[in-house]
Amino acid sequence: MSTTPRVRAMRPADLAEAAELLADAFVEDTNLASFVPARGRRARLRRFFAVTGEVEMLTHGVADVAVADDGAHERLLAVAWWHPPQGPGAPASRAWSWHELPSAVAVFGVRRLVAAARSRLASERARPATEHWHLAYLASRPEPAARGAATALLEHRLAQADAQGVGSHLESSSQGTVGFYERRGWRVTGPVRGPGGRRTTAMWRPAGGARQ
Numbered sequence: 001m002s003t004t005p006r007v008r009a010m011r012p013a014d015l016a017e018a019a020e021l022l023a024d025a026f027v028e029d030t031n032l033a034s035f036v037p038a039r040g041r042r043a044r045l046r047r048f049f050a051v052t053g054e055v056e057m058l059t060h061g062v063a064d065v066a067v068a069d070d071g072a073h074e075r076l077l078a079v080a081w082w083h084p085p086q087g088p089g090a091p092a093s094r095a096w097s098w099h100e101l102p103s104a105v106a107v108f109g110v111r112r113l114v115a116a117a118r119s120r121l122a123s124e125r126a127r128p129a130t131e132h133w134h135l136a137y138l139a140s141r142p143e144p145a146a147r148g149a150a151t152a153l154l155e156h157r158l159a160q161a162d163a164q165g166v167g168s169h170l171e172s173s174s175q176g177t178v179g180f181y182e183r184r185g186w187r188v189t190g191p192v193r194g195p196g197g198r199r200t201t202a203m204w205r206p207a208g209g210a211r212q
């Protein structure tokens with residue numbers, strides 16, 4: 001029997017499970033995974049998400065999780081990591097902080113490190129100049145119990161964005177996901193080109209959602 005997933009803020013104790021869920025979801029991703037060596041890719045991605053979660057999301061990001069709760073245990077079904085709207089005086093864009101650099105080397109390897117950094121900067125440059133929410137990562141478990149969990153996470157945070165009158169930006173790396181976001185009020189704004197022929201699709205959702 002499927003129940004509506006509960007949405008709550010991610011806690012430090014969720015980090016390992018969230019990193020595992022994200023790594024499983026992104027292991028075939030044509031964008032992020034292309035910068036991670038094939039050998040040990042899943043474990044490398046787990047480390048990437050664990051560090052990003054700790055250094056970015058639990059500090060200045062907004063991290064939401066959808067959980068199934070059987071009364072005794074909670075299990076994560078989906079994860080959404082956002083960068084909230086930045087006001088004046090926000091930190092300048094950069095590839096990685098000094099804290100993240102050793103992990104970036106371990107995740108991407110020395111050979112792919114520069115390309116991964118350039119890709120990250122290309123994504124930063126693709127962000128709109130106006131105030132916005134940035135959906136950095138969204139993933140769900142590929143199982144029936146997780147149906148609707150990703151949508152519940154989006155609806156939860158977009159209700160806040162709509163109330164604020166602030167739009168949302170993201171990059172989609174597959175055509176299938178473009179359709180998923182279009183059905184939730186985003187519209188394609190154009191391609192984002194990165195190193196090595198990498199190409200993602202930038203999308204924008206105005207406050208209230210784009211009209212169908």
Ligand SMILES: CC(C)(COP(=O)(O)OP(=O)(O)OC[C@H]1O[C@@H](n2cnc3c(N)ncnc32)[C@H](O)[C@@H]1OP(=O)(O)O)[C@@H](O)C(=O)NCCC(=O)NCCS
Pocket residue numbers: 002025026137138139140141146147148149150151152171172173174177179180183
């Ligand atoms: C993209 C991703 C997060 C979407 O998650 P999902 O689990 O398919 O999302 P949902 O279950 O919320 O919605 C999927 C569909 O199921 C439908 N659905 C939701 N709950 C349902 C239910 N209880 N019964 C039947 N259908 C349901 C939704 O309406 C939706 O269909 P629609 O898109 O035609 O409206 C997931 O595929 C994923 O993790 N992909 C890998 C990582 C990735 O690419 N992330 C995005 C990066 S840009």
